[in-house]
Structures are given as structure tokens and as C-alpha cells.
Amino acid sequence: MSNALEVTNLKASIGDLEILRGVDLVVPFGEVHAVMGPNGSGKSTLCHVLMGKSDYEASGDAFVDGVDIMGMAVDERARAGLFEAFQYPTEIPGVTLDDLTEAMAASNPSDEGYAARESATTKTLSMEPFRERFVNVGLSGGEKKRSEMYLLGVAKPKMAILDEIDSGLDIDAVREVAAMVEAMRSDDMGILVITHYSRILRYMAVDKVHVMVNGKIVQSGGPEVAEELESGGYTELQAANAR
Amino acid sequence: MTAPAIPGTDVPDWLVARRSEASRRLGDLAMPSEREEIWRYLDLDFDPAFGSAPSQPGVAGDSDELTELWTGKVVSVIDGFVTDRGASTVASVSEQIDEGAGNDLFATAYDALAPGAVLIDGDHLSEKVFVDVQTTGVATTFPGVHVDVPPGSEASVVVRFRSTTDAPAVVVPRLTADVGDNARLALTVIQDWNYQTRAMARAVVNLGRDSGLTLSEVGLGAKIGRLHLDVNFIGRGSWAKIYGVYFGEDDQTLDYRYFMNHIGTNTRSDMFLKGAVEDDALSVFTGMIRIETTGIKTEAFQTNRNLILSSGASAQSVPNLEILANDVKCGHGSSVGPLDEDQRYYLMSRGLTPDVADRLQIRGFFEETISKIPHRDLLPWIRERINTKYITAQEEGRV
Ligand SMILES: Nc1ncnc2c1ncn2[C@@H]1O[C@H](COP(=O)(O)OP(=O)(O)OP(=O)(O)O)[C@@H](O)[C@H]1O
Numbered sequence: 001m002s003n004a005l006e007v008t009n010l011k012a013s014i015g016d017l018e019i020l021r022g023v024d025l026v027v028p029f030g031e032v033h034a035v036m037g038p039n040g041s042g043k044s045t046l047c048h049v050l051m052g053k054s055d056y057e058a059s060g061d062a063f064v065d066g067v068d069i070m071g072m073a074v075d076e077r078a079r080a081g082l083f084e085a086f087q088y089p090t091e092i093p094g095v096t097l098d099d100l101t102e103a104m105a106a107s108n109p110s111d112e113g114y115a116a117r118e119s120a121t122t123k124t125l126s127m128e129p130f131r132e133r134f135v136n137v138g139l140s141g142g143e144k145k146r147s148e149m150y151l152l153g154v155a156k157p158k159m160a161i162l163d164e165i166d167s168g169l170d171i172d173a174v175r176e177v178a179a180m181v182e183a184m185r186s187d188d189m190g191i192l193v194i195t196h197y198s199r200i201l202r203y204m205a206v207d208k209v210h211v212m213v214n215g216k217i218v219q220s221g222g223p224e225v226a227e228e229l230e231s232g233g234y235t236e237l238q239a240a241n242a243r
Numbered sequence: 244m245t246a247p248a249i250p251g252t253d254v255p256d257w258l259v260a261r262r263s264e265a266s267r268r269l270g271d272l273a274m275p276s277e278r279e280e281i282w283r284y285l286d287l288d289f290d291p292a293f294g295s296a297p298s299q300p301g302v303a304g305d306s307d308e309l310t311e312l313w314t315g316k317v318v319s320v321i322d323g324f325v326t327d328r329g330a331s332t333v334a335s336v337s338e339q340i341d342e343g344a345g346n347d348l349f350a351t352a353y354d355a356l357a358p359g360a361v362l363i364d365g366d367h368l369s370e371k372v373f374v375d376v377q378t379t380g381v382a383t384t385f386p387g388v389h390v391d392v393p394p395g396s397e398a399s400v401v402v403r404f405r406s407t408t409d410a411p412a413v414v415v416p417r418l419t420a421d422v423g424d425n426a427r428l429a430l431t432v433i434q435d436w437n438y439q440t441r442a443m444a445r446a447v448v449n450l451g452r453d454s455g456l457t458l459s460e461v462g463l464g465a466k467i468g469r470l471h472l473d474v475n476f477i478g479r480g481s482w483a484k485i486y487g488v489y490f491g492e493d494d495q496t497l498d499y500r501y502f503m504n505h506i507g508t509n510t511r512s513d514m515f516l517k518g519a520v521e522d523d524a525l526s527v528f529t530g531m532i533r534i535e536t537t538g539i540k541t542e543a544f545q546t547n548r549n550l551i552l553s554s555g556a557s558a559q560s561v562p563n564l565e566i567l568a569n570d571v572k573c574g575h576g577s578s579v580g581p582l583d584e585d586q587r588y589y590l591m592s593r594g595l596t597p598d599v600a601d602r603l604q605i606r607g608f609f610e611e612t613i614s615k616i617p618h619r620d621l622l623p624w625i626r627e628r629i630n631t632k633y634i635t636a637q638e639e640g641r642v
Pocket residue numbers: 014019037038039040041042043044045046055087
């Protein structure tokens with residue numbers, strides 16, 4: 001059986017700057033994994049390279065549900081079932097969230113579940129007042145994250161990567177997001193949560209924690225890895241994995 | 244040059260005098276020089292054929308989608324002539340305002356040859372008015388519209404320029420408005436000439452004390468679509484919000500020269516224009532904020548954003564400030580560039596094809612301005628026209 005996400009020896013660079021130096025990662029369907037790592041270690045780059053952003057020179061393999069996505073354009077990867085919740089969601093002036101979800105549904109006509117997921121996720125996240133607003137424009141940091149979670153609920157991908165979905169959220173919002181991730185856990189989805197804090201991991205059951213340092217996964221283990229990092233920090237791991 | 248006769252009997256003396264005086268001057272004037280800054284982006288190598296100004300209107304075009312959307316009064320101006328009963332044929336435009344329209348070749352030709360402007364005044368303004376200005380294939384015409392808003396009243400006027408044939412034409416429109424003390428004017432101009440038309444429009448608005456103007460221009464058509472606008476903030480406390488959307492394709496030149504002349508104290512202007520160009524089109528916006536010594540406590544802002552959608556297209560965006568008074572606040576922002584890559588990436592990451600992502604971005608770009616236009620019943624038509632221009636360019640592989 002295929003996995004939600006399989007990444008093998010993924011490398012990415014911009015000019016002479018090597019950012020990802022051979023990432024290996026497997027997220028099986030039904031599991032929630034976390035990636036932790038210091039600032040600048042390449043976590044967001046991993047998201048963007050998997051999503052197909054053109055800024056990077058990339059090599060290596062990546063499969064979503066067994067489908068090779070590396071040769072695909074960004075939108076094809078999304079339609080193949082990959083979703084990225086952005087660390088810094090882009091503002092789209094003049095385009096409402098409803099305009100966007102309408103276009104998402106139209107671009108994926110074989111999936112008839114959009115309307116139902118829209119109303120369900122609107123309820124879960126109390127999104128009603130935001131749907132008529134322009135995408136991410138004038139939203140607070142926390143509201144932007146909520147909006148990304150809403151789009152995740154509407155898109156219902158096979159593989160979701162949530163890049164610091166907990167950053168800038170107050171305690172209640174972190175709990176709410178964790179609960180939603182938990183609620184989304186299902187046999188037909190894999191979830192990768194990128195975070196700096198073990199805080200969010202307290203409210204959801206992660207199956208595995210991976211530590212990224214200098215563009216590589218240097219340690220993988222159970223939830224206890226997050227606890228160890230919380231007390232010990234990254235210093236030792238960084239020293240051992242210097243470029 | 245002698246002007247064609249004006250139909251009707253009650254042609255006022257001032258108009259007869261103006262026409263003959265201007266006719267004398269017209270003979271000595273040449274085409275403006277492209278070396279002058281104010282004309283520099285226009286290709287003026289054409290024959291204005293002023294001698295072909297008509298003495299009667301051609302056959303009016305049918306009503307169309309836009310007039311059918313309209314719920315107020317409609318007045319037609321055909322080849323420069325007011326054809327509807329109930330609207331005055333000749334406007335008693337104040338001298339001050341006509342002098343403000345300048346004395347270059349085109350302004351003088353208008354003064355010499357225009358059969359008069361349609362007057363939209365207190366008698367009409369109880370209802371909103373749509374002025375349907377048409378050219379019917381005549382080589383050169385001089386349509387005029389004057390709006391006179393009495394003190395303390397509110398007026399809502401749309402002026403739509405269109406061609407009823409594909410024939411090339413020169414049009415010299417003049418649009419003037421006097422907004423009385425404490426009055427409000429919402430004026431929307433839709434420029435939809437055919438692509439063979441060279442339109443050299445001149446607009447002047449005088450604002451009385453504590454009066455307000457919301458002026459929106461939608462630039463769609465014309466080979467040369469020029470609009471030289473002066474807003475004179477004469478009364479203290481007067482204000483204007485100026486909106487613009489334009490989309491150039493083909494070899495269109497859309498040339499906007501906007502002058503905000505702050506004369507009274509405590510006056511305020513806001514200009515917000517957004518445009519896109521593709522193919523070989525050129526757009527020009529120069530916003531001049533001029534604050535006279537008397538214009539103390541003026542606040543004046545302008546923003547002009549331009550999207551360049553193909554490599555042959557270009558946009559000039561030049562903010563200008565001339566400040567002679569103290570204690571004023573001014574600001575300007577201007578940009579010229581391609582569609583935003585980050586927006587495209589974000590939208591594509593939601594599963595939208597690049598074409599659909601760009602359409603959405605274009606729609607959003609213009610929506611920020613279109614949504615400000617007060618004539619809400621026309622907005623679906625405006626959106627549709629702008630978006631269709633873009634989608635056609637996509638389908639034909641130009642963007
Ligand atoms: N487009 C880019 N241009 C130049 N450098 C980049 C680009 N994208 C990433 N980098 C560099 O690559 C490194 C990794 O960045 P990345 O954003 O992936 O880190 P991160 O792990 O997500 O950090 P954080 O925890 O702060 O979000 C950084 O040094 C960053 O400056």
C-alpha cells in the first residue's frame with residue numbers, strides 16, 4: 001500500500017546556497033507527524049519544494065499516494081492531493097475567501113464534496129464573518145492561520161503539510177487548531193505538522209516527531225523527542241550536524 | 244474656418260460670439276507638439292478633419308445592455324447634438340469653466356465648432372441621469388455635457404461614450420460641472436469608443452464650499468483615449484474622490500492627465516487609479532496636485548497602480564506635486580509591474596491552474612477600485628467588460 005507522502009533524498013538549493021541536503025521522510029495514511037527544527041533549518045523550504053515553488057533547484061523523489069509529483073506544476077500537485085498551509089499566507093486583495101473556494105471547486109469538478117465541506121468547516125471554525133472578506137487581507141496573525149485551516153478543511157487533501165500553523169496563536173486557538181487536526185485524522189489522509197513548540201503536540205497525538213537541522217532530518221522518534229528538545233534545545237544537534 | 248449652423252432658433256448670443264471668436268483663432272493653431280510634456284506620449288500624426296463637423300446628428304444607435312441596466316433617466320447626445328426633448332440643447336456654461344478648458348487646438352476647435360453642451364441641471368437631477376453620448380460614423384464631432392448641481396442638492400450622473408459603427412473618428416468631448424455649495428455630485432464616465440477613435444476629452448469641475456465630488460472613469464475603448472481633467476477646489480472644505488480603472492489592449496493609448504487644483508482652505512483630494520495594459524497598449528497617468536498659497540490645510544493623496552501583461556505594453560505613471568501653501572498633507576504611491584508571483588503561487592497551491600489564478604488576481608486587482616464606484620447597478624457590466632478583455636487576451640495567447 002502506498003503512503004500519503006514519501007520523500008527520498010530531497011535536495012534543494014538557490015544559487016550556491018544548499019538549503020535541503022537530502023531529506024528522507026515517510027508519512028503513512030492515517031498518521032500525524034511533526035517536524036521540529038531551529039530557525040532557518042529548511043522546514044518552510046521543504047514545504048515549498050514539495051509544493052513545487054519555482055524559486056528552487058530541486059532533486060530527489062517525492063510521492064503523494066504513490067504518485068510522483070516532482071515533475072508536476074504547483075496546481076497539479078494540489079490536485080494530486082497535496083496541501084500546504086502557509087507559514088506566511090499570501091494576501092489576495094479584491095478576492096474573497098468565497099471566490100477562492102468557488103474557484104477551487106471549479107478546478108476539481110470530479111469532487112462534489114466542496115459545498116458540504118465548506119459549510120461543515122465554516123461551523124467548526126466559526127468562519128462565517130471571514131468568507132466575504134478578501135483572502136488574508138487585514139487578518140490578524142491568528143485569523144490567517146484559521147483561514148488556512150478552513151481551506152484545508154474545504155480542500156480535504158490526501159497529504160496536508162501545516163507550516164507553523166500554531167505560531168502566533170493564543171492558547172485557546174492552539175487547542176482549537178490541534179482539535180481540528182485531530183478531527184481530520186483519517187485513514188485517507190496523512191498530516192505533517194511543522195512547529196517550533198511542543199505546546200501544540202500536547203493537544204494532539206502525534207505518531208512521530210522528526211528533527212530537521214541544516215537541511216536534513218537528523219533524528220526521528222516518538223512524541224518523547226519533542227519533550228527532549230523542549231528541555232535540551234537544538235544546540236547539540238546543530239553542533240553535530242554542522243554544514 | 245466657419246462653423247456649421249446650430250439647429251433651433253434660440254441660440255444665445257454668448258454662444259454665437261464664442262464660436263466666431265474661436266473660429267478666428269482656430270485658423271492659426273497647429274497640432275500640439277509631442278515635445279510638450281503634456282502631449283508627449285500621444286501619436287498626434289493624424290488629420291483632425293475639423294472641417295467635417297456635422298450640422299445635424301446621424302442615426303442614433305439602439306439601447307444596449309448598459310442602458311437597460313440603468314434605472315434612471317436617459318439623455319442622448321448624438322454626434323454632439325442633444326436629441327431628447329426635455330433636455331436643453333445648449334448649456335449656458337459659465338465662462339469661467341470654459342476658459343478653464345484651455346486654448347490648445349482641440350479646446351479651441353470645441354469652442355468654435357461644438358453645437359453646445361447638454362445641460363443637466365436642477366430640473367433633471369431629481370432623478371439620476373445617464374447621458375448616452377454616441378458617434379455614428381461622422382469623422383469629427385464635439386459632444387459636450389455640463390452638469391450644474393444647485394447648492395445643497397445631490398446629483399448622480401453617468402456619461403457613457405460609445406461608437407455605433409466601426410468607422411474611424413475624431414471626438415473632442417467636453418465635460419464640465421459646477422457643484423454648488425454643500426452639494427454632492429457622483430459622476431461616472433465610461434469611455435467605450437471603438438478602437439479607431441481618437442478621443443481628446445477635456446473635463447473641468449468647479450467645487451463650491453463644502454461640496455463633494457466622486458468621479459470615476461472607466462477606460463475601455465479608443466485608439467487614443469485621452470482625458471485631461473481639472474478639478475478646482477474653489478470653496479473651502481470641498482473634496483473629491485477620483486477613481487479610475489482602465490484596460491488597454493491592441494495599440495490603444497489611454498492618456499490621463501489629472502490636475503487637482505487646491506485653491507480653498509481645508510480641501511481634500513484622493514485619487515485612486517488602477518490599470519492594466521497588454522499587447523502593444525500604452526497607458527499614461529500623471530496626477531498633478533497643485534496647492535495654491537490659499538490652500539492651507541489641504542490634504543491630497545494619489546495612488547496609481549499598473550499591471551504590464553505583455554512585453555510590448557507599457558505604462559507611464561508620474562505623480563507631481565506643486566505646493567505653495569504651508570500646513571498641508573500629501574502622499575503618493577505609484578507602481579508599474581507584472582502580475583504578482585506570490586499571489587499566483589498561493590492560488591495555484593490551492594489547485595487553480597495558472598490561467599484561472601491570474602484571472603482571479605486580475606479580478607481582485609480591479610475590484611479594489613471598481614467596488615468604490617457609486618453607480619452600483621453598472622458594476623456587473625464594468626467587471627464583465629474588464630474581465631472579458633483579460634480572458635480574451637489569455638485565450639489568444641497574448642498574456
Ligand atoms: N527564496 C529564498 N531566497 C533566499 N534564501 C532562502 C529562500 N528560501 C529560503 N532561504 C534560506 O534558506 C534557509 C532555510 O529557510 P526556511 O524558511 O526553509 O527555514 P525554516 O526552517 O522554515 O525557518 P523558520 O523556523 O524561521 O520558519 C534560510 O537560511 C533562508 O534564508
